[in-house]
Amino acid sequence: MSEKLYVPVLLGTNRKDRQSDHVAKWVFAKMQERDDMEPVYFDVRDFDLPRDHYGTEIGHHFPEWRDAVIRADGLVIVTPEYNHGYPGALKSVLDLLLKEYIHKAVALVGVSAGPWGGTRVIESLVPMVRELGLAVTFTDLNFPKVGTKFDEDGNLLDDAYQKRVKGFLDELVWMARALKWGRENL
Amino acid sequence: MSEKLYVPVLLGTNRKDRQSDHVAKWVFAKMQERDDMEPVYFDVRDFDLPRDHYGTEIGHHFPEWRDAVIRADGLVIVTPEYNHGYPGALKSVLDLLLKEYIHKAVALVGVSAGPWGGTRVIESLVPMVRELGLAVTFTDLNFPKVGTKFDEDGNLLDDAYQKRVKGFLDELVWMARALKWGRENL
Amino acid sequence: MSEKLYVPVLLGTNRKDRQSDHVAKWVFAKMQERDDMEPVYFDVRDFDLPRDHYGTEIGHHFPEWRDAVIRADGLVIVTPEYNHGYPGALKSVLDLLLKEYIHKAVALVGVSAGPWGGTRVIESLVPMVRELGLAVTFTDLNFPKVGTKFDEDGNLLDDAYQKRVKGFLDELVWMARALKWGRENL
Amino acid sequence: MSEKLYVPVLLGTNRKDRQSDHVAKWVFAKMQERDDMEPVYFDVRDFDLPRDHYGTEIGHHFPEWRDAVIRADGLVIVTPEYNHGYPGALKSVLDLLLKEYIHKAVALVGVSAGPWGGTRVIESLVPMVRELGLAVTFTDLNFPKVGTKFDEDGNLLDDAYQKRVKGFLDELVWMARALKWGRENL
Numbered sequence: 001m002s003e004k005l006y007v008p009v010l011l012g013t014n015r016k017d018r019q020s021d022h023v024a025k026w027v028f029a030k031m032q033e034r035d036d037m038e039p040v041y042f043d044v045r046d047f048d049l050p051r052d053h054y055g056t057e058i059g060h061h062f063p064e065w066r067d068a069v070i071r072a073d074g075l076v077i078v079t080p081e082y083n084h085g086y087p088g089a090l091k092s093v094l095d096l097l098l099k100e101y102i103h104k105a106v107a108l109v110g111v112s113a114g115p116w117g118g119t120r121v122i123e124s125l126v127p128m129v130r131e132l133g134l135a136v137t138f139t140d141l142n143f144p145k146v147g148t149k150f151d152e153d154g155n156l157l158d159d160a161y162q163k164r165v166k167g168f169l170d171e172l173v174w175m176a177r178a179l180k181w182g183r184e185n186l
Numbered sequence: 187m188s189e190k191l192y193v194p195v196l197l198g199t200n201r202k203d204r205q206s207d208h209v210a211k212w213v214f215a216k217m218q219e220r221d222d223m224e225p226v227y228f229d230v231r232d233f234d235l236p237r238d239h240y241g242t243e244i245g246h247h248f249p250e251w252r253d254a255v256i257r258a259d260g261l262v263i264v265t266p267e268y269n270h271g272y273p274g275a276l277k278s279v280l281d282l283l284l285k286e287y288i289h290k291a292v293a294l295v296g297v298s299a300g301p302w303g304g305t306r307v308i309e310s311l312v313p314m315v316r317e318l319g320l321a322v323t324f325t326d327l328n329f330p331k332v333g334t335k336f337d338e339d340g341n342l343l344d345d346a347y348q349k350r351v352k353g354f355l356d357e358l359v360w361m362a363r364a365l366k367w368g369r370e371n372l
Numbered sequence: 373m374s375e376k377l378y379v380p381v382l383l384g385t386n387r388k389d390r391q392s393d394h395v396a397k398w399v400f401a402k403m404q405e406r407d408d409m410e411p412v413y414f415d416v417r418d419f420d421l422p423r424d425h426y427g428t429e430i431g432h433h434f435p436e437w438r439d440a441v442i443r444a445d446g447l448v449i450v451t452p453e454y455n456h457g458y459p460g461a462l463k464s465v466l467d468l469l470l471k472e473y474i475h476k477a478v479a480l481v482g483v484s485a486g487p488w489g490g491t492r493v494i495e496s497l498v499p500m501v502r503e504l505g506l507a508v509t510f511t512d513l514n515f516p517k518v519g520t521k522f523d524e525d526g527n528l529l530d531d532a533y534q535k536r537v538k539g540f541l542d543e544l545v546w547m548a549r550a551l552k553w554g555r556e557n558l
Numbered sequence: 559m560s561e562k563l564y565v566p567v568l569l570g571t572n573r574k575d576r577q578s579d580h581v582a583k584w585v586f587a588k589m590q591e592r593d594d595m596e597p598v599y600f601d602v603r604d605f606d607l608p609r610d611h612y613g614t615e616i617g618h619h620f621p622e623w624r625d626a627v628i629r630a631d632g633l634v635i636v637t638p639e640y641n642h643g644y645p646g647a648l649k650s651v652l653d654l655l656l657k658e659y660i661h662k663a664v665a666l667v668g669v670s671a672g673p674w675g676g677t678r679v680i681e682s683l684v685p686m687v688r689e690l691g692l693a694v695t696f697t698d699l700n701f702p703k704v705g706t707k708f709d710e711d712g713n714l715l716d717d718a719y720q721k722r723v724k725g726f727l728d729e730l731v732w733m734a735r736a737l738k739w740g741r742e743n744l
Contacts, residue, residue, distance in 0.1 A: 049646075082653050084495065085644070085686040088607075092646030103360075116514070119491045123456065124682055127312045128643040135321045135361075142488070174289075175321070178368030185367075186360050235460075268467050270681065271458070271500040274421075278460030302700070305677045309642065310496055314457040328674070475732075498685045507693045507733075546661075546744050547693070553743075554736030 004038045005073040005176050007031065008065075012079035012090030014045040020111040022150040023143050024078040027109060030165045031076070036173055039076075040068055044089040047096075059096040069097055074105035074176035075134065080146075081112050081121035086128075094132065102133030103183050105175035107168060109141040117142025135179060139171040190224040191259040191362050193217065194251075198265035198276030200231040206297040208336040209329050210264040213295060216351045217262070222359055225262075226254055230275040233282075245282040255283055260291035260362035261320065266332075267298050267307035272314075280318065288319030289369050291361035293354060295327040303328025321365060325357040376410040377445040377548050379403065380437075384451035384462030386417040392483040394522040395515050396450040399481060402537045403448070408545055411448075412440055416461040419468075431468040441469055446477035446548035447506065452518075453484045453493035458500075466504065474505030475555050477547035479540060481513040489514030507551060511543040562596040563631040563734050565589065566623075570637035570648030572603040578669040580708040581701050582636040585667060588723045589634070594731055597634075598626055602647040605654075617654040627655055632663035632734035633692065638704075639670045639679035644686075652690065660691030661741050663733035665726060667699040675700030693737060697729040 009031065011024040024041075031039035042065060050058075059066050069075070079090055106129050110118020122140055129136050141164060143149055150156055195217065197210040210227075217225035228251060236244075245252050255261070265276055292315050296304020308326050315322050327350060329335055335344055381403065383396040396413075403411035414437060422430075431438050441447070451462055478501050482490020494512055501508050513536060515521055521530055567589065569582040582599070589597035600623060608616075617624050627633070637648055664687050668676020680698055687694050699722060701707055708714055 082649070083686050084689040085649060085682070088646035088648070088650030088653065090646070091640070091643060091649060095640050095646065103364075115516075116488055116491045119488045120495050120685070123313045123492050123495050124643070124685070126316055127309045127678070127682070128641055130312055130322060130324050131642040133324050136316060138316050138319050144487075174368060174372050177372055178289075178364045181367050181371075182360060182364030186363055268463070269500050270503040271463060271496070274460035274462070274464030274467065276460070277454070277457060277463060281454050281460065301702075302674055302677045305674045306499070306681050309678050309681050310457070310499070313492070313496070314455055317456040330673075475736075495685045498688055499681045502684055502694060502696050505696050508688060510688050510691050546740060549744055550661075550736045550740030553739050554732060557739075558732050558735055 004036060005173060005180070006071050007037050007039050007074045007076060007172070007176070008068045008072050009039055009041050009076045009078065010090070010093065011043045012077055013087045014089045015087070018080065019146045019150075020078055020080045022154045023109060023111050023146065025154060026150075026156050027076060027078060027141070027165065031169060034169065037169070042068070044087070044093045047089075047093050049092050059100070062096055065093070066097060066100060069100040072104055073180050074107065074172050076107050076109065076172065077125065078109040079111065079118065079121055079125070081110060081118040084120040085124050086121050094128070098132070103179050104134055105137060105172055105179055106134040107137045107139070107172040109143070111143045111146050113145065113147060115144045117144035135175055137171045137175050139168050141165060141168045190222060191359060191366070192257050193223050193225050193260045193262060193358070193362070194254045194258050195225050195227050195262045195264065196276070196279065197229045198263055199273045200275045201273070204266065205332045205336075206264055206266045208340045209295060209297050209332065211340055212342050213262060213264060213327070213351065217355060220355065223355070228254070230273070230279045233275075233279050235278050245286070248282060251279070252283060252286060255286040258290055259366050260293065260358050262293050262295065262358065263311070264295040265297065265304065265307055265311070267296060267304040270306040271310050272307050280314070284318070289365050290320055291323060291358055291365055292320040293323045293325070293358040295329070297329045297332050299331065299333060301330045303330035321361055323357045323361050325354050327351060327354045376408060377545060377552070378443050379409050379411050379446045379448060379544070379548070380440045380444050381411055381413050381448045381450065382462070382465065383415045384449055385459045386461045387459070390452065391518045391522070392450055392452045394526045395481060395483050395518065397526060398528050399448060399450060399513070399537065403541060406541065409541070414440070416459070416465045419461075419465050421464050431472070434468055437465070438469060438472060441472040444476055445552050446479065446544050448479050448481065448544065449497070450481040451483065451490065451493055451497070453482060453490040456492040457496050458493050466500070470504070475551050476506055477509060477544055477551055478506040479509045479511070479544040481515070483515045483518050485517065485519060487516045489516035507547055509543045509547050511540050513537060513540045562594060563731060563738070564629050565595050565597050565632045565634060565730070565734070566626045566630050567597055567599050567634045567636065568648070568651065569601045570635055571645045572647045573645070576638065577671075577704045577708075578636055578638045580712045581667060581669050581704065583712055584714050585634060585636060585699070585723065589727060592727065595727070600626065602645070602651045605647075605651050607650050617658070620654055623651070624655060624658060627658040630662055631738050632665065632730050634665050634667065634730065635683070636667040637669065637676065637679055637683070639668060639676040642678040643682050644679050652686070656690070661737050662692055663695060663730055663737055664692040665695045665697070665730040667701070669701045669704050671703070671705060673702045675702035693733055695729045695733050697726050699723060699726045
């Protein structure tokens with residue numbers, strides 16, 4: 001059990017002034033504090049997706065992401081909710097790969113400007129990540145009214161999230177370890 | 187690995203002349219042929235749900251179902267698609283329990299009178315079974331135009347399903363074994 | 373424009389101690405105060421759905437509901453969220469009819485014990501009511517933490533809903549009038 | 559009734575060798591044959607979305623699309639299904655605008671390489687277009703196994719679609735006319 005799980009975090013928006021940035025960095029920092037996982041940070045803004053020749057083979061053009069997913073035991077996706085759905089940039093990045101995701105865990109963080117905490121983008125992601133072969137945990141993190149949750153330096157202002165993030169990551173570790181055992185033994 | 191997995195099958199409709207009946211019985215029979223699982227058959231028609239005093243404690247009134255879910259390593263849900271969603275009777279039965287489902291596998295069989303094989307009821311079930319704590323497999327079985335798939339005695343007329351059901355059940359076994367290891371070791 | 377719209381309200385849960393009861397009654401009372409609609413109240417608890425012979429012709433056994441939907445210009449559905457989905461009783465009642473719903477408006481009220489206001493049950497209802505031929509409005513009412521929203525007599529404790537319910541019903545009236553014109557002229 | 563409805567068609571994929579291209583062009587041609595609508599063709603590949611400064615004001619940078627949606631009475635979206643969801647490029651384009659969509663009709667065409675006709679991408683789009691304020695019709699077009707449906711020149715090989723497309727467009731016209739009356743009279 002002492003082996004660390006390798007867990008990419010994906011920030012799912014490339015919008016200017018995106019506030020999910022604070023959320024993703026904070027979750028990433030909490031992951032770094034734990035001794036059971038080794039997180040690595042990805043940002044959809046760093047993917048230069050071609051506009052006119054986007055075929056299914058394209059994952060090979062993003063070797064850093066591809067290698068991370070191949071090595072991954074689990075993923076964390078941090079996403080704002082745009083019109084009740086996922087950002088286009090997030091979907092384009094997730095669609096880059098296919099079999100690399102199979103039998104790995106994923107945990108979802110929803111972010112919203114309004115009061116509902118990204119619950120709807122999470123509901124819309126669940127059937128999609130299932131099709132990728134990912135097993136999604138059932139203990140989401142939700143950040144409603146994200147504009148009120150952090151100070152200007154990105155410090156989280158609401159202590160209740162300290163307990164929530166522990167439960168969120170504990171569950172991800174549980175699912176990632178069970179599936180890792182499966183990949184190695186079944 | 188020699189231990190058999192315990193897997194309740196739930197037929198999710200109580201409609202008269204329901205054709206999903208043939209599907210559920212056929213899947214159940216295929217499960218019985220395997221030496222890695224012990225299936226048990228449930229039918230939502232057998233649940234006498236009270237109309238006027240239905241609280242969250244109600245699962246205790248259906249001990250056979252409750253005990254089966256507690257013992258279960260995985261579930262198979264066979265459901266027709268009614269107006270793109272799940273039958274009310276199926277939802278009422280699934281809502282009877284809660285923590286009993288956690289960290290177990292579920293595999294979904296969609297049935298339709300028309301050409302789309304219950305794909306839409308499956309999409310609508312995925313976020314719901316996730317909330318129950320079930321981990322859903324990504325290899326569904328779909329029975330479109332179910333009225334043409336069986337003879338009057340319930341014999342399946344399309345041999346392609348022999349291979350499909352093997353893949354469907356193999357994946358369920360994989361997920362159920364990984365989660366069982368997790369429940370016993372994590 | 374002086375003609376009143378006929379709008380059935382459907383309370384979608386039959387659970388004991390259901391708190392959505394307060395919500396449905398309050399919305400119904402607000403509808404009664406308006407001079408542009410004539411509401412009528414339905415409760416899924418009053419539908420005695422048979423357990424063992426439920427075919428598509430069953431709507432004829434509930435003539436009061438059927439006649440109300442035939443006469444309706446729009447519907448209001450008030451529903452709690454059970455495991456991210458709709459209550460079984462609500463779905464069973466909605467599935468009783470089919471062509472009677474076509475080209476009429478529907479507005480959705482989500483209720484939850486927790487903080488997310490039934491957003492997920494609404495998302496799951498949207499594709500389902502579309503298949504019925506209903507046109508759903510995009511201005512939902514959400515009642516999170518419903519246990520804190522009413523006093524023991526069912527009086528709403530949060531004045532912010534006075535403005536919200538006006539916008540919610542105004543939008544329903546808009547959509548119902550547009551579709552009514554369509555049904556009569558196209 | 560003699561006035562033509564203005565209806566943008568949006569092809570929702572920018573993938574190389576996209577077969578939805580044939581579908582969108584065929585639907586567009588059928589729309590041109592009718593005397594009740596004036597279609598205009600858009601392709602998400604023609605939108606040069608910036609990678610690093612994508613804010614909500616961005617619609618102003620695509621005036622041709624924005625003006626078309628402002629003028630539109632309805633939309634047709636033609637989309638393949640990628641991992642049960644919508645293509646990222648389609649979502650990014652739809653998210654460019656907001657109030658411009660309100661109280662207009664939209665009809666959905668689903669395309670898939672496999673047998674299920676894009677039913678799942680349609681289900682995932684329905685709650686999203688509702689949030690935009692669009693009213694979605696309930697008579698989709700589905701193109702399963704799209705690779706077998708057209709010859710090399712883009713001629714449709716299956717005559718059954720002639721009748722289907724008529725029903726699909728008739729329903730769009732119905733909804734677009736009802737909402738147009740509403741926008742002008744309510």
